[in-house]
Amino acid sequence: MNEKEIVLEQLNTIESSLLDNEKFMPFNYKILIMWGFISAILILSFENIAKLYTVWYAIGYIVIVTTIGFLVEIYIIKKENKKYDIKSFTKLQKFVESNYTFTIVFATALTYVFISNNLAVYAYLSWIFMFGYADFVTGFVVNCKKFTTVGIINISASIAMVTITFIFGIQVIAPYIKYIAVLFLSGSLIYNGLTLKGIEKSV
Amino acid sequence: MFDNILHQPIRSKLIATLISNEELPFKALKEGLELTDGNLSSHLKKLELAQYIIIEKYFEGKRPKTIIKISPKGRDAFKSYIKQLKQFIQEN
Numbered sequence: 460m461n462e463k464e465i466v467l468e469q470l471n472t473i474e475s476s477l478l479d480n481e482k483f484m485p486f487n488y489k490i491l492i493m494w495g496f497i498s499a500i501l502i503l504s505f506e507n508i509a510k511l512y513t514v515w516y517a518i519g520y521i522v523i524v525t526t527i528g529f530l531v532e533i534y535i536i537k538k539e540n541k542k543y544d545i546k547s548f549t550k551l552q553k554f555v556e557s558n559y560t561f562t563i564v565f566a567t568a569l570t571y572v573f574i575s576n577n578l579a580v581y582a583y584l585s586w587i588f589m590f591g592y593a594d595f596v597t598g599f600v601v602n603c604k605k606f607t608t609v610g611i612i613n614i615s616a617s618i619a620m621v622t623i624t625f626i627f628g629i630q631v632i633a634p635y636i637k638y639i640a641v642l643f644l645s646g647s648l649i650y651n652g653l654t655l656k657g658i659e660k661s662v
Numbered sequence: 663m664f665d666n667i668l669h670q671p672i673r674s675k676l677i678a679t680l681i682s683n684e685e686l687p688f689k690a691l692k693e694g695l696e697l698t699d700g701n702l703s704s705h706l707k708k709l710e711l712a713q714y715i716i717i718e719k720y721f722e723g724k725r726p727k728t729i730i731k732i733s734p735k736g737r738d739a740f741k742s743y744i745k746q747l748k749q750f751i752q753e754n
Contacts, residue, residue: 466747466750466751467751468671469747472678473675473744473747476679
């Protein structure tokens with residue numbers, strides 16, 4: 460075998476072991492920081508939009524902003540994948556993307572129901588819970604403890620706050636709920652983005 | 663010309679597997695790469711000596727466990743190794 464054949468074989472070996480490995484997931488953790496800011500903007504503004512206009516406007520606003528977020532994310536992932544000559548998404552990337560897409564769709568639908576019934580507090584809590592659960596599942600699947608831990612923290616916090624509202628009433632946390640949601644949702648995304656950036660799970 | 667440590671099918675496969683995971687137990691690597699204990703150990707030793715991986719040993723109860731992680735140096739080396747391979751193909 461000449462040198463070129465050896466090199467080609469070596470590249471094939473690496474590529475197949477990366478691609479065959481369903482756990483392979485090139486990822487740019489800047490995406491998490493971006494979602495951290497997007498979620499903070501949404502949390503702090505969407506209720507006001509619902510009050511100023513209608514709930515449907517607020518839902519449309521969530522859909523537009525999250526769609527922009529997804530488009531930027533797809534662009535970044537594709538750019539990241541190019542580095543490994545991956546033309547489409549890996550199985551794991553598809554799973555993670557679907558996981559968060561379904562979560563956003565369901566959380567948005569729930570938000571409509573809660574806001575329409577003047578139960579905005581539960582809209583925020585449902586987002587914290589659902590994204591906590593999505594992080595928890597993602598953490599297990601991508602073998603990343605930080606995601607799992609953040610997921611457990613968010614799930615526990617949302618359950619604790621729901622319990623508080625049952626015992627003491629919604630009013631107890633209503634004035635602070637936006638900031639609590641920013642802390643748990645946006646905070647966890649930015650925290651993961653910043654801390655995981657140093658150990659990017661990519662070549 | 664190429665990194666002698668990585669320019670070997672088993673070791674490059676090993677690093678490719680480690681790069682996709684935060685950490686992997688010795689047993690998982692052994693099963694995944696279908697290697698014997700001795701074979702895997704000798705490759706890991708070479709990678710550890712080059713500081714491309716970090717091997718952590720600890721006890722879980724009375725059972726010894728070995729966890730293998732890729733080091734930042736290993737990531738960088740693998741990155742530039744792939745770059746070199748691609749460059750070689752382009753030039754030849």
